[in-house]
Amino acid sequence: xxxxxxxxxxxxxxxxxxxxxxxxxxQDYALFPHMTVTQNVAYGMRYRGTPAAAIPSRVxxxxxxxQLTGMETRYPNQLSGGQQQRVALARALAxxxxxxxxxxxxxxxDAKLRLELRIELKEILRSVGSxxxxxxxxxxxxxxxxxxxxxxxxxxxxxRGTPTQIYKAPADKFVAEFVGRxxxxxxxxxDRSSAGFSSYMTSAGLxxxxxxxxxxxxxxxxxxxxxxxxxxxxxxxxETPQDPEHNILAGIVLDxxxxxxxxxxxxxxxxxxxxxxxxxxxxxxxxxxxxxxVHALFSASDVLVF
Numbered sequence: 149x150x151x152x153x154x155x156x157x158x159x160x161x162x163x164x165x166x167x168x169x170x171x172x173x174x175q176d177y178a179l180f181p182h183m184t185v186t187q188n189v190a191y192g193m194r195y196r197g198t199p200a201a202a203i204p205s206r207v208x209x210x211x212x213x214x215q216l217t218g219m220e221t222r223y224p225n226q227l228s229g230g231q232q233q234r235v236a237l238a239r240a241l242a243x244x245x246x247x248x249x250x251x252x253x254x255x256x257x258d259a260k261l262r263l264e265l266r267i268e269l270k271e272i273l274r275s276v277g278s279x280x281x282x283x284x285x286x287x288x289x290x291x292x293x294x295x296x297x298x299x300x301x302x303x304x305x306x307x308r309g310t311p312t313q314i315y316k317a318p319a320d321k322f323v324a325e326f327v328g329r330x331x332x333x334x335x336x337x338x339d340r341s342s343a344g345f346s347s348y349m350t351s352a353g354l355x356x357x358x359x360x361x362x363x364x365x366x367x368x369x370x371x372x373x374x375x376x377x378x379x380x381x382x383x384x385x386x387e388t389p390q391d392p393e394h395n396i397l398a399g400i401v402l403d404x405x406x407x408x409x410x411x412x413x414x415x416x417x418x419x420x421x422x423x424x425x426x427x428x429x430x431x432x433x434x435x436x437x438x439x440x441x442v443h444a445l446f447s448a449s450d451v452l453v454f
Contacts, residue, residue, distance in 0.1 A: 171245035175252040177236035179224040210238035321454040333371040352420035358451035372452040378425040
């Protein structure tokens with residue numbers, strides 16, 4: 149892939165990789181262990197022909213940007229993992245690259261530090277203005293860092309779009325399964341109303357109402373419901389009448405797992421499978437404890453059809 153524009157009269161096919169104006173942040177940072185922080189950051193500039201007099205001020209600017217001022221004389225083995233990552237990022241940005249390539253930039257960090265640096269990394273990259281390509285298997289990292297997300301499968305681009313488009317309107321079943329959590333049902337279309345609602349019946353006897361641009365295009369379809377779109381109600385609560393706008397599935401709470409800000413609730417649909425509901429960990433809902441019967445409610449508009 150040719151990244152940088154060639155000099156006047158230069159054959160683009162002959163532009164060597166090291167001549168392209170690209171900054172690279174390796175997954176393991178690849179800092180030079182025998183060099184100080186200052187020497188690591190200045191390394192690329194020396195080989196790119198930056199005037200020697202301009203290097204110290206540029207290093208100072210980069211270290212200030214990544215909040216490492218005061219650590220100029222330290223060696224990599226005297227730094228934490230997060231600090232090493234910042235040094236590597238400063239080195240990649242010091243040459244003012246046209247494009248910055250980040251290879252799993254946060255994978256070597258623990259979960260808490262990864263979240264903190266993810267926010268800082270986004271702010272830093274926006275401040276320098278370089279186009280950035282991030283290669284990652286971490287979906288949250290991709291959705292939070294990217295202005296545009298590209299999902300690839302078997303070497304081909306399956307979908308590209310904003311993080312919201314990728315998550316809310318996946319192009320196919322692969323993208324819907326790959327990005328985020330999902331509940332899946334396989335159903336056969338029984339009827340379709342003039343209002344755009346389609347009714348599907350699963351082999352286990354569940355009736356699912358869907359309102360989607362893809363609904364009704366095929367008699368057999370895979371139906372996807374995101375866990376955060378499912379509301380749980382105690383069976384003692386007044387039941388919303390079954391209508392095309394809503395789906396109500398009766399089940400029994402199998403497991404409740406508090407995971408920080410969220411609570412994951414697994415509901416057994418007797419003889420008809422299981423589903424996952426994700427709720428915010430705020431207050432409590434009567435009956436949402438293992439062994440208690442509940443109603444799982446979700447809108448027909450929240451059903452993705454493939």
